[in-house]
Amino acid sequence: MxxxxxxxxxxxxxxxxxxxxxxxxxxxxxxxxxxxxxxxxxxxxxxxxxxxxxxxxxxxxxxxxxAGLDGITHPHREYRPLPDGLPEFRTISGWRCPHPHRCGRVYPTADASSVRWCAVTGDALTWISVDSG
Missing domain, CATH: 1.20.5 (Single alpha-helices involved in coiled-coils or other helix-helix interfaces)
Incomplete structure (x- = not known):
């Protein structure tokens, strides 16, 4: 595969x-x-x-x-440390890529009414919630 x-x-x-x-x-x-x-x-x-x-x-x-543009389709990595004192259990919600092979982009938000859209296909992103802990 x-x-x-x-x-x-x-x-x-x-x-x-x-x-x-x-x-x-x-x-x-x-x-x-x-x-x-x-x-x-x-x-x-x-x-x-x-x-x-x-x-x-x-x-x-x-x-x-x-056109003199670099890295349009090649991602870069960014490190962001997690905040101290996270609760043991929490829910993260947001919008994610809707396609069969998802690109991995996620927009965390508590507002399910503000739909996000894929900038390439124009398709509406999918609302998800993930529980951790």
Missing amino acids: QDFTPILRRVSQLCESLETDAELREEIERAGFPSDKWEDLAAAIRSGSADTLTALLDAVEDAAAD
Whole structure:
């Protein structure tokens, strides 16, 4: 069975990149990623087709590199220590990727009414709650 983790990290990074820069999609298109390929990318994310998805992510990254943009689909890591004195039991709720092979992005919040959306596919994210302890 194929490990989708690296691909999902790339999808997550692309989603975050598009979400934080409203002009990014247009810049990538001007640099050579055809506008009709976004639908192909969304379909590959929804279906979980690893080969197609990898090829499309590579094409996005190549176009971004041609535009002088780095790391559009390659994530970086950030360390944040947990706060001291966490309770033994707690519930975390929020929105997560809705696709068969989830990218791993999660938006923790107690507000289930403010639906979040995938910046790549436009699909509504899924509401989840996780109990720990």
